[in-house]
Amino acid sequence: MDNLRLSFNNSRTRLVLASMVLSTLLTAIVLGLVYFTANRSIEGETRSVVSAELTGLADEYERRGLFGLLQAIERRIPTASERDALYLLTDRFGVKLAGNLKHWPADVTAGSGWVDLELRRADNDQLVPISAASVRLPGGERLLVGRDALARQQFDRALLRAVGLALAIALALSLLTGWLFTRLVFTRLSEFAGTAENIVSGDLSRRMPLRGTGDELDQVAGTLNSMLDRIEELISNLRTTSNSIAHDLRSPLSRLRQRVESLSDPSKSDLDREVDVARAAAEIDHVLRVLGQLTEISRAEAGVGREQFEPVDLQQLIGDVVELYEPVAADQGIALEVVGTAHTVQGHRPLLSQALSNLLENAMRYAPEKTAITITLSESGPYTCLSVRDRGPGVPEEDLPRLQAPFVTLDPARTERNSGLGLALVAAISHMHQGAFEARNCDPGLEATIKLARKP
Known part of the structure; x- marks a missing residue:
């Protein structure tokens, strides 16, 4: 029983x-x-x-x-x-x-x-x-x-026998069809369950098996694999971020401790104490700036703020940002050019402005004097593309995928002003808009592109 x-x-x-x-x-x-x-x-x-x-x-x-x-x-x-x-x-x-x-x-x-x-x-x-x-x-x-x-x-008896025989055959065929159908479906589900158990056990490299048939189960498997790719990327970024936070904040916090301890030194003059206080405040500002940027990245990755999406005219947004950065660019001998047009997109206006600002600051950091930075608007399939290109030295090809990782900077002389979070925030904002961040060498220069889904 x-x-x-x-x-x-x-x-x-x-x-x-x-x-x-x-x-x-x-x-x-x-x-x-x-x-x-x-x-x-x-x-x-x-x-x-x-x-x-x-x-x-x-x-x-x-x-x-x-x-x-x-x-x-x-x-x-x-x-x-x-x-x-x-x-x-x-x-x-x-x-x-x-x-x-x-x-x-x-x-x-x-x-x-x-x-x-x-x-x-x-x-x-x-x-x-x-x-x-x-x-x-x-x-x-x-x-x-x-x-x-x-x-x-x-004839009635013969017809009844035929109906009974047809019903028995239909019963057998329906039983066989149901068994074959459930065998097909549950075999795939068992494969999915086995893969999921391995992932739960910690093997994040496993993916749902694809048979190449293009059926609904393959489509579900493809969607799950895309989700797993994204989860693996986020977890990898989380590990990198955690390690980088521990590494990058240890130095300013150590210096901050030294500044605070030095204030109790009776041999120091008031002027020296004022200098130490100013330097301690600078260390605190740096730590707060890093934590603020990390918070913005986390919120963007989590999609916080999607309820504030509104129609955004990217040409107007670019004009406002360019107007803000033109004086700084002119002081460095750099010209800002705007090329192309695009339709209005649904997006978070302040975050898109922040992303463009980060791209411009990054380009201005490496653009040679008496060159131009080109801001291009275009459309590609379901995406609206916003690109910023400088005429600088570019980036080694093997380092291009690392640009959007948190705390990654290719500048060996990284200072407090460059914590390696600017492009990570740009990538997070792109993902928030159902898009992507891409970078490529243009010989000369580097072109960084934000892809925004027109209907996120």
Whole structure:
């Protein structure tokens, strides 16, 4: 009993049984309609023929009297067996006058309508089932016309056997189909479950298996793999960020501790103490700046602020940012150029301004004097692209994928002003807008591109 209960609690068993029941029920309904329709059609045809023949014989009686009716019945008798036709004409007392039936049925009143009964044939004295209709003629005579129903009953039995056989075949096929379907689906689900268990155990490199069929299960597997890629990337960034925080904040916090401890040195002058306080404040500002940038990256990665999305005119946004940075660029001998147009996008205006500002600051850091930084707007498929290109030395190809990682800077002389979080924030803002961050060397210079989905 427990094993049976466990079997019914199994999803595969329930799915097979549900498929079998529904398929069998549908087949039974269809076959039942076929049987009912065929039966009604045959019965209707029989009644139409008998009614027409009965009406014809009654008309013959009206035109030629009883003698003419007798002749008409006698003419039909030789071919009656081929048509399963049955005739019986009696006088008002039930005495047989003509026909191929032996006697009038005792429980049938002439003119009572359509009847199904059993009578004996006059030619072979066999008791046969018949379907017939009768009339009482003006002279009191009784006329019964019908059809031998034995062939119809045999057809009914054959049709019922065929329906039963078809139903049994449908039941077997539905059981087989349900089993094959559940085997296909649950085999894939078992593969997914096994891969998920390995991932839960810590193997983040595992991915859902793809069979290359392009079916819905492959599409689900592809979506899950994309999600796992993103999760692995975020966890890797989290580990890198955690290690980098520990490394990058240790130095300023150590220096801050030294500054604070030096304040208690009685040999220091007031001026030296003021210098130490100023340097301690600078260290604190650096730590707060790093933590603030990390908070912005975390919020963008988590999608916090999507409820503030609004239509953003990127050309206007670029104009505002360029107007802000033009004086700084001019002091460095750098020109800012804007190229291209694009449709309005749904986005977070302040964060997009921050992303463009970070790209411009990064470009201005490496752009040679008397060169231009080009800001380009374009559209590519479902994305609107915002690119910033300088004419600097570029980046080694092997280092391009590392640009968007937190605390990564390719400047060996990194200072407090460059914590390596600017492009990481740009990448996080791109992901927040269902897009991506890309960088490529242009010889000369580096082009950094933000891809924004037009309908995030």
